[in-house]
Amino acid sequence: SYELTQPPSVxxxxxxxxxxxxxxxxxxxxxxxxxxxxxxxxxxLVIYQDDKRPSGTPERFSGSKSGNTASLTISGTQAMDxxxxxxxxxxxxxxxxxGGTRLTVL
Amino acid sequence: QVQLQESxxxxxxxSGTLSLTCSVSNDSIDxxxxxxxxxxxxxxxxxxxxxxxxxxxxxYNPSLKSRVTMSADKSKNQFSLRLTSLTAADTAVYYxxxxxxxxxxxxxxxxxxxxxxxxxxS
Numbered sequence: 102s103y104e105l106t107q108p109p110s111v112x113x114x115x116x117x118x119x120x121x122x123x124x125x126x127x128x129x130x131x132x133x134x135x136x137x138x139x140x141x142x143x144x145x146l147v148i149y150q151d152d153k154r155p156s157g158t159p160e161r162f163s164g165s166k167s168g169n170t171a172s173l174t175i176s177g178t179q180a181m182d183x184x185x186x187x188x189x190x191x192x193x194x195x196x197x198x199x200g201g202t203r204l205t206v207l
Numbered sequence: 208q209v210q211l212q213e214s215x216x217x218x219x220x221x222s223g224t225l226s227l228t229c230s231v232s233n234d235s236i237d238x239x240x241x242x243x244x245x246x247x248x249x250x251x252x253x254x255x256x257x258x259x260x261x262x263x264x265x266x267y268n269p270s271l272k273s274r275v276t277m278s279a280d281k282s283k284n285q286f287s288l289r290l291t292s293l294t295a296a297d298t299a300v301y302y303x304x305x306x307x308x309x310x311x312x313x314x315x316x317x318x319x320x321x322x323x324x325x326x327x328x329s
Contacts, residue, residue: 102269134315136253143302143322144245144253149315187253191313194266196243196255 103192105199112205119175121202123188126169131190133171135164138201139184147186148173180206209234211303211320218326225290225325229303234318236279237261241306242286243316244277246299254299258306259286293327300324 105125113119123133133151136144146155148164151171161176175182183206188199215227229242236242243258257267259277267275276289290297301323304316 132309132313132315136316138253143319144316145319146315146317149307149317150309150313155317185252189253189315194312195268196258198253198255201252 103190103195103197105188105190105197107186107188107199107202109200110203110205112207113175113178114207115180116177119178119182119204119206121173121186121188121204122170123172123199124170125190125197128166128169128171128190131192133164133166134189135173136187136189137182137184138187144187175204178204178206182206209305209318211305211318213301213303213320213323215301215323215325217324218328219293220329221294221327223293223327225288225293225297225327227288227301227303227323227325228285229287229320231284231286231305234305235281236284236286237281239308241308241314242279243304243306244288245302245304245316245319246297247302247322248296248299256288256290256301295327298325298327 135148137147138144147158151166152164163174185201187201210232212230241258244256259265274291279286303320305318306314308314
């Protein structure tokens with residue numbers, strides 16, 4: 102079955118840039134989206150189609166992809182960005198989530 | 208704005224069947240969107256259960272396919288999940304979500320319900 106691999110945790114200092122990666126085979130041929138989930142809350146879509154921001158997603162969030170690795174970048178990270186982040190792709194008509202990355206703002 | 212609301216029992220017995228319903232407000236399930244169920248066991252990540260189109264076409268997670276049935280009721284603007292042969296491993300928060308399809312082979316979940324906690328225990 103298809104797998105997406107994320108680092109379990111990433112730490113960043115306030116106002117610095119955080120980067121969370123998501124890797125998978127043939128990812129270059131798939132669209133990636135990213136969800137933010139804060140404790141006790143539902144996931145929220147922050148990036149779709151690799152690099153598009155829904156209305157309501159702050160501009161400091163950006164998405165990119167190079168080869169089989171996608172990245173979510175948060176510029177000028179704020180304390181409110183501390184959360185779990187999940188990447189997601191489709192493979193053969195099924196949805197696959199990455200294992201999630203806990204972003205800690207130290 | 209579009210709202211999704213899950214409903215169903217919070218406690219179900221092992222070997223039993225779970226039935227959940229997602230009610231959709233300010234949108235119609237009779238559109239080009241698909242409608243999905245996702246679950247999250249305590250302290251763990253997201254797991255996709257499956258999705259349904261208003262016509263009744265479904266796609267299921269292969270690991271759950273033998274136990275899952277989804278249905279859609281256009282008259283009530285709802286869609287439902289049925290999961291059989293429950294074990295403790297099915298204990299989770301269950302979310303419903305709207306799926307916007309891109310190029311027929313991809314998509315993203317842009318609206319989520321608040322989730323409902325289901326515990327499997329005798």
